[in-house]
Amino acid sequence: xxxxxxGRPNIGDRQTFLNRVNEILDRNWLTNNGPVxxxxxxxxxxxxxxxxxxxxxxxxxxxxxxxxxxxxxxxVILPSxxxxxxxxxxxxxxxxxxxADINPATHNLDANAVKRMITPKTSxxxxxxxxxxxxxxxxxxxxANEYELKLMFDxxxxxxxxxxxxxxxxxxxxxxxxxxxxxFFNSIEGGAIATNDDELAEKLNLMRNFGFAGxxxxxxxxxxxxxxEICAAMGLTNxxxxxxxxxxxxxxxxxxxxxxxxxxxISLLPYDQTESNNFQYIILEVDPDFPVSxxxxxxxxxxxxxxxxxxFWPGCHNMKPYKDxxxxxxxxxxxxxxxxxxxIVLPTGLAMDLDNIHKVVEILVSCI
Ligand code: T4K
Numbered sequence: 001x002x003x004x005x006x007g008r009p010n011i012g013d014r015q016t017f018l019n020r021v022n023e024i025l026d027r028n029w030l031t032n033n034g035p036v037x038x039x040x041x042x043x044x045x046x047x048x049x050x051x052x053x054x055x056x057x058x059x060x061x062x063x064x065x066x067x068x069x070x071x072x073x074x075x076v077i078l079p080s081x082x083x084x085x086x087x088x089x090x091x092x093x094x095x096x097x098x099x100a101d102i103n104p105a106t107h108n109l110d111a112n113a114v115k116r117m118i119t120p121k122t123s124x125x126x127x128x129x130x131x132x133x134x135x136x137x138x139x140x141x142x143x144a145n146e147y148e149l150k151l152m153f154d155x156x157x158x159x160x161x162x163x164x165x166x167x168x169x170x171x172x173x174x175x176x177x178x179x180x181x182x183x184f185f186n187s188i189e190g191g192a193i194a195t196n197d198d199e200l201a202e203k204l205n206l207m208r209n210f211g212f213a214g215x216x217x218x219x220x221x222x223x224x225x226x227x228x229e230i231c232a233a234m235g236l237t238n239x240x241x242x243x244x245x246x247x248x249x250x251x252x253x254x255x256x257x258x259x260x261x262x263x264x265x266i267s268l269l270p271y272d273q274t275e276s277n278n279f280q281y282i283i284l285e286v287d288p289d290f291p292v293s294x295x296x297x298x299x300x301x302x303x304x305x306x307x308x309x310x311x312f313w314p315g316c317h318n319m320k321p322y323k324d325x326x327x328x329x330x331x332x333x334x335x336x337x338x339x340x341x342x343x344i345v346l347p348t349g350l351a352m353d354l355d356n357i358h359k360v361v362e363i364l365v366s367c368i
Pocket of ligand 1: 006086178190
């Protein structure tokens with residue numbers, strides 16, 4: 001049997017992509033705000049219903065640029081239960097990431113826990129819409145307003161998702177997407193920052209291009225965050241295929257849900273069907289009373305060539321350099337550790353058909 005991976009890329013119409021690549025080669029314009037990047041940004045902004053989308057080379061650099069552009073300083077509060085890039089982006093700017101605990105029911109930041117971590121040095125909050133589920137945007141915005149903090153979101157998982165009926169991309173000062181190959185919607189490598197703030201959009205635009213505001217005129221300490229034309233061509237092609245990808249992801253989620261619901265001791269984190277969802281992460285939670293532990297279950301999957309993942313175990317606070325910098329952080333991260341110890345991410349996407357889903361569920365059934 002071929003291995004079944006979490007993170008298998010979804011690829012839209014191959015010929016359309018190749019045609020775009022040929023046009024790019026004929027045009028001899030490969031990067032630096034080319035026409036395909038501009039078209040990609042325009043289509044993304046339309047889809048999200050947001051004022052501006054600034055395309056970037058990846059989600060991590062996009063986070064770093066957003067942090068710089070918002071002029072965050074001192075301490076920035078974020079969840080520990082996220083991909084390590086969220087914490088690293090803060091650390092790389094010479095700032096201190098401060099980890100706040102999550103709500104175990106949503107896996108997203110608990111606004112009360114965030115409040116407890118505020119000190120005179122706190123300048124901002126980075127909420128994460130984990131697994132594509134909207135964070136407690138209102139709760140976090142209230143805190144940001146009360147304490148005069150900047151609020152931005154890591155929306156790497158949340159392209160195509162909504163919060164209270166409005167597309168994610170419209171909240172906080174700005175929101176950062178990842179279009180990495182493993183995301184349900186990819187541009188090979190890539191990311192983008194969405195914002196409704198005209199001034200911020202202009203600053204992000206310049207900062208991703210070294211801070212150049214015209215020939216020989218640098219006005220910001222920028223970096224190279226530019227998306228290239230080939231990545232934008234993949235992004236545009238996959239955007240045209242989005243409905244098909246969403247249809248398959250939804251079908252996969254509902255199939256998993258139906259098959260797993262009757263099994264005692266395990267459950268799927270539900271998607272809120274009143275919102276737009278991308279269904280890209282199938283989150284299995286393993287209770288302590290399930291006959292097999294989470295780790296043994298992952299081993300069983302891997303033996304069967306099913307590469308399920310323990311995202312985001314063991315939590316950023318248990319990885320370097322944060323483990324050394326904050327050795328007692330775990331004392332305030334009880335829910336983070338509880339959730340990180342019980343989650344398995346199951347494979348989905350265009351590469352998963354119903355037969356493969358049954359193979360995954362057979363492993364679960366064999367444990368009872
Ligand atoms: N914030 C959050 C919350 C994020 O989740 C991420 C990225 C970011 C920020 C940063 O955005 P980027 O800078 O990446 O744009 C993967 C991805 O590399 C990463 O993008 C993603 N989150 C994270 C959740 O997953 P790894 O270390 O698990 O990748 P890896 O190499 O183990 O691949 C995952 C699986 O995908 C494997 O089973 C193999 C399969 N795969 C992968 C690639 C690249 C394929 O089948 N084909 C492929 O081309 O991080």
